[in-house]
Amino acid sequence: MGHSDVAIIGGGVIGLSIAWRCAQRGLAVTVLDPDPGAGASSTAAGMLAPVTELHFDGRDLLALNLASAARYPDFVAELSSRTGVDVDFRRCGTVQVAWDAADLVALRQLHGFHASLGVSSTMLTGRELRAAVPALAAGLPGGLWAENDHQVDNRRLHAALLVAADMAGVTMVAATVAEIIMTGGDRVTGVGTDAGERFSAGVTVLSAGAWSHGIAGIPADVRPPVRPIKGQTLRLRGPVGLLDHVVRGSVKGNPVYLVPRSDGELVIGASSEEAGFDLRARAGAVYELLRDAATLVPELSEAEFVEVSTSVRPGSPDNAPMLGASGLDGLVIATGHYRNGILLTPVTADEIAGLIVDGTPSALLTPFAPARFARPSRERSRDSVAAAAGSPHFPRTIDVAASSTEVRA
Numbered sequence: 001m002g003h004s005d006v007a008i009i010g011g012g013v014i015g016l017s018i019a020w021r022c023a024q025r026g027l028a029v030t031v032l033d034p035d036p037g038a039g040a041s042s043t044a045a046g047m048l049a050p051v052t053e054l055h056f057d058g059r060d061l062l063a064l065n066l067a068s069a070a071r072y073p074d075f076v077a078e079l080s081s082r083t084g085v086d087v088d089f090r091r092c093g094t095v096q097v098a099w100d101a102a103d104l105v106a107l108r109q110l111h112g113f114h115a116s117l118g119v120s121s122t123m124l125t126g127r128e129l130r131a132a133v134p135a136l137a138a139g140l141p142g143g144l145w146a147e148n149d150h151q152v153d154n155r156r157l158h159a160a161l162l163v164a165a166d167m168a169g170v171t172m173v174a175a176t177v178a179e180i181i182m183t184g185g186d187r188v189t190g191v192g193t194d195a196g197e198r199f200s201a202g203v204t205v206l207s208a209g210a211w212s213h214g215i216a217g218i219p220a221d222v223r224p225p226v227r228p229i230k231g232q233t234l235r236l237r238g239p240v241g242l243l244d245h246v247v248r249g250s251v252k253g254n255p256v257y258l259v260p261r262s263d264g265e266l267v268i269g270a271s272s273e274e275a276g277f278d279l280r281a282r283a284g285a286v287y288e289l290l291r292d293a294a295t296l297v298p299e300l301s302e303a304e305f306v307e308v309s310t311s312v313r314p315g316s317p318d319n320a321p322m323l324g325a326s327g328l329d330g331l332v333i334a335t336g337h338y339r340n341g342i343l344l345t346p347v348t349a350d351e352i353a354g355l356i357v358d359g360t361p362s363a364l365l366t367p368f369a370p371a372r373f374a375r376p377s378r379e380r381s382r383d384s385v386a387a388a389a390g391s392p393h394f395p396r397t398i399d400v401a402a403s404s405t406e407v408r409a
């Protein structure tokens with residue numbers, strides 16, 4: 001049984017980035033994952049889209065998304081310079097295409113909403129749209145230009161985080177966490193694996209994506225209400241330069257996007273299905289994505305088909321993440337990033353590491369306290385859970401100076 005300052009359940013982009021930041025702050029960190037990168041972090045398209053992902057009800061989430069987008073340039077610059085991994089962060093902007101006149105009206109309303117929030121976007125006429133994206137099908141009535149919605153190669157990002165975590169001294173353990181270990185009824189002191197091994201820790205972070213709900217030992221009122229939302233992406237290889245921007249659209253009501261990498265890879269996404277943990281690729285979803293993408297960009301039909309990838313987004317009841325104290329001493333939750341976990345990686349990593357080291361949640365985290373979903377149980381009162389949302393006593397702060405870990409990143 002090993003002991004760490006911080007044990008992290010899950011080695012997707014969220015768990016790894018928190019591990020990296022915690023190790024940089026002098027903590028001894030262990031990440032447990034049977035197959036890091038096997039989850040949504042590899043299937044994602046890598047859009048960094050605070051504006052084109054904005055819906056009329058998401059103002060708190062917009063603030064978090066914008067904060068993370070603003071941190072992206074420095075985050076990836078540091079990551080790449082430390083690891084030597086180029087994550088293909090492209091400041092390419094996003095074109096949202098209107099399919100028909102009704103779509104154009106909806107985009108105009110969205111544009112007005114953006115303006116009311118001070119978010120930058122520009123309406124495009126049909127002619128301006130074709131000038132911006134010459135590969136688009138003829139006759140589309142117009143669109144919206146989101147100059148600050150960019151992209152990153154999420155697979156390279158994950159690979160870079162693995163290297164960075166290793167360089168910073170993080171211990172990776174290839175194991176499935178079966179349960180959290182509780183001491184004294186209300187304090188989490190580590191995790192147990194399905195092979196019967198135990199790892200003790202001062203703080204345990206639950207960041208197992210859509211699988212976060214299934215770890216045993218977490219009381220019902222604290223267990224994060226994460227649910228799997230299946231998604232499929234396709235990877236094609238087209239002519240380099242076919243698209244210079246991310247293109248999003250809705251073909252006869254079916255949303256589709258195309259994300260062009262620098263090397264000619266094109267990621268097309270994404271289906272959204274309530275199918276539990278069924279990770280089999282569904283032929284109908286592949287067909288519809290190809291059909292709709294090629295309707296917007298006809299030349300796609302000539303591209304090489306490389307891969308279909310399926311995973312599950314970690315959804316939450318309000319589509320926003322759960323970030324912060326759990327209500328159990330020693331357990332922090334960082335999951336539920338749903339459609340925006342790649343975008344939210346920098347802010348999640350910084351703010352959760354800050355919470356663990358300093359013991360208080362930042363103002364950015366407060367609206368996303370996991371306690372907003374807490375249900376009272378017979379064993380534990382609602383007050384004790386609610387107090388955890390902002391308690392300076394939670395999680396137990398770690399004396400970085402006393403930690404034996406050498407900071408190597």
Ligand SMILES: Cc1cc2nc3c(=O)[nH]c(=O)nc-3n(C[C@H](O)[C@H](O)[C@H](O)COP(=O)(O)OP(=O)(O)OC[C@H]3O[C@@H](n4cnc5c(N)ncnc54)[C@H](O)[C@@H]3O)c2cc1C
Nearest residue numbers: 010012014039040041045046047177209231340341342343
């Ligand atoms: C089709 C699709 C497209 C997407 N596109 C975008 C996009 O363009 N932009 C964007 O920002 N976001 C996008 N997302 C969302 C994004 O991928 C997720 O929000 C993000 O990857 C969540 O990261 P995570 O680390 O929390 O979870 P995951 O990447 O799912 O990682 C969870 C990890 O936990 C591990 N694990 C599971 N159970 C256990 C256990 N018991 N013990 C130990 N480890 C365990 C798994 O092996 C996995 O490695 C997309 C998602 C999908 C599915």
